[in-house]
Amino acid sequence: MIRKATVKLEPLGIELKIIPGTPLIDILHEYGVEFPCGGKGICGRCLVKVPEGNLAHTKNHRKRLTELGLSEDFHLACLSTVSGDVTLEVEQYNIFILADNTNFEFIPREGYGIAIDLGTTTIVAQLLDLSNGKIINVKTEANPQTRFGADIISRIAFALNNKGMEKLQKIVRETISCLIHSINKENDASVNKVVIVGNAVMQHLFCGIDPTPLSVYPFESVKKEFYFFSPEELDLQINASVKIVFLPSIGSFVGSDILAGIMAAKIHKSKKFLALIDLGTNGEIVVGNKDKIICASTAAGPAFEGTNISMGMRATTGAISSVWLDKDQMKFHVIGNEQPRGICGSGLIDAVTVFLKNELIDKSGKINSDKKKLEIEKPVCLSQKDIREFQLAKGAIATGMEILIRKLNISFRDIDKVFIAGAFGNYINISNTQYLGLLEFPEEKIVKLGNSALIGAKMALFLDDKCCEDILNISEHVSLETDPGFEDIFIDKMMFG
Ligand code: FES
Numbered sequence: 001m002i003r004k005a006t007v008k009l010e011p012l013g014i015e016l017k018i019i020p021g022t023p024l025i026d027i028l029h030e031y032g033v034e035f036p037c038g039g040k041g042i043c044g045r046c047l048v049k050v051p052e053g054n055l056a057h058t059k060n061h062r063k064r065l066t067e068l069g070l071s072e073d074f075h076l077a078c079l080s081t082v083s084g085d086v087t088l089e090v091e092q093y094n095i096f097i098l099a100d101n102t103n104f105e106f107i108p109r110e111g112y113g114i115a116i117d118l119g120t121t122t123i124v125a126q127l128l129d130l131s132n133g134k135i136i137n138v139k140t141e142a143n144p145q146t147r148f149g150a151d152i153i154s155r156i157a158f159a160l161n162n163k164g165m166e167k168l169q170k171i172v173r174e175t176i177s178c179l180i181h182s183i184n185k186e187n188d189a190s191v192n193k194v195v196i197v198g199n200a201v202m203q204h205l206f207c208g209i210d211p212t213p214l215s216v217y218p219f220e221s222v223k224k225e226f227y228f229f230s231p232e233e234l235d236l237q238i239n240a241s242v243k244i245v246f247l248p249s250i251g252s253f254v255g256s257d258i259l260a261g262i263m264a265a266k267i268h269k270s271k272k273f274l275a276l277i278d279l280g281t282n283g284e285i286v287v288g289n290k291d292k293i294i295c296a297s298t299a300a301g302p303a304f305e306g307t308n309i310s311m312g313m314r315a316t317t318g319a320i321s322s323v324w325l326d327k328d329q330m331k332f333h334v335i336g337n338e339q340p341r342g343i344c345g346s347g348l349i350d351a352v353t354v355f356l357k358n359e360l361i362d363k364s365g366k367i368n369s370d371k372k373k374l375e376i377e378k379p380v381c382l383s384q385k386d387i388r389e390f391q392l393a394k395g396a397i398a399t400g401m402e403i404l405i406r407k408l409n410i411s412f413r414d415i416d417k418v419f420i421a422g423a424f425g426n427y428i429n430i431s432n433t434q435y436l437g438l439l440e441f442p443e444e445k446i447v448k449l450g451n452s453a454l455i456g457a458k459m460a461l462f463l464d465d466k467c468c469e470d471i472l473n474i475s476e477h478v479s480l481e482t483d484p485g486f487e488d489i490f491i492d493k494m495m496f497g
Pocket residue numbers: 034035036037038039040041042043044045046076077078079
């Protein structure tokens with residue numbers, strides 16, 4: 001049996017048991033650490049210090065530190081792996097948000113705030129000192145609703161068919177209350193604001209809004225409304241004057257996580273056109289600038305989150321997260337350095353790319369032999385149906401982008417930057433997304449933004465509601481399916497290359 005190493009995360013005091021050889025990016029992401037350049041060693045934002053023990057590094061680690069002008073007291077987490085027992089001081093838990101170049105300006109405020117990203121599968125809460133932007137504490141928890149459905153569609157079904165609405169609301173509110181309580185217990189901080197963001201379904205289920213409109217055409221949700229709560233409503237024994245707000249959705253499945261993403265990517269402040277894509281859940285796409293923003297949720301479904309793929313799973317321990325060719329040999333990486341148990345979205349993109357390059361499938365996605373399944377590594381393989389599911393998701397995203405660009409009367413070339421949101425975005429191989437025709441932009445325009453929902457929620461702690469209102473006033477949700485060109489574009493975009 002492999003001896004697991006003890007990894008301590010300071011200043012949070014968290015202790016983990018990890019298999020040596022595990023990349024730090026696989027571990028720290030779960031604990032709210034952001035990897036803005038997608039772990040390429042470019043941005044210098046994922047710094048850790050190692051007061052005890054050692055880390056192993058990629059060959060270019062020292063060179064990158066020098067190029068970034070950093071002393072050897074620092075380590076870039078994205079280029080480091082666990083080699084034995086180690087204590088890590090995670091700089092992002094300490095540094096000023098203003099300290100990085102992709103900063104957001106904030107006006108310091110008195111007191112403390114808690115930013116919460118209520119995701120379909122995980123919930124992250126960060127406590128911030130509003131006088132300087134320091135992250136003081138981070139808590140994560142699995143969304144307890146997952147036992148009633150892994151994805152948003154089954155959550156809606158449970159809420160409607162099983163009269164489960166109350167139950168789903170109760171358990172998620174309890175979990176968020178627990179997170180806030182445990183932050184409060186550990187920190188003597190007078191919190192005066194809590195900002196919660198989440199996708200449209202999470203918002204409905206947390207706020208107690210009937211999700212029926214999201215289950216039937218035209219899938220309209222409540223929109224442009226803030227939901228405020230008193231601590232008492234959430235059963236929180238904190239100062240009654242604390243303002244708790246769930247930020248508004250934009251429309252249909254485009255929720256406040258995307259509104260927060262718009263803030264994080266500063267689309268509403270940009271003269272040039274920018275795009276934001278969240279490949280998780282429903283594949284939301286945003287294109288716009290300071291004058292006009294349009295967004296859509298695609299019919300991508302949760303294929304990129306591993307759902308509907310026979311051996312699909314979330315990007316967690318045991319998931320094949322990348323696949324590549326090394327002298328014609330298929331190689332792969334498993335999150336957590338364990339035996340592969342399944343494949344997550346980033347691995348799926350890579351595996352399909354490798355199959356296409358090796359001509360195991362053709363451009364229409366058909367397996368070029370009488371094999372029923374294509375193996376990556378025992379027991380993980382992809383069936384013809386899995387490849388079709390992937391094509392539907394890829395086609396939906398590419399179609400959404402094409403239609404939004406046409407609606408703005410611009411071309412792909414007019415988009416200055418494309419931000420990839422969400423945890424999953426950190427792992428994807430951009431050149432493979434181009435090879436498959438998923439993202440039809442040159443690599444230098446694509447920026448991995450990390451957890452943009454959480455970044456935006458943190459920004460909202462410093463802002464008044466007007467900032468969100470200003471974004472909502474220039475934002476419009478559009479329905480892709482009603483576009484006259486939808487079907488033709490979709491059929492075309494399902495093909496590879
Ligand atoms: S340098 Fe590590 S995420 Fe950018």
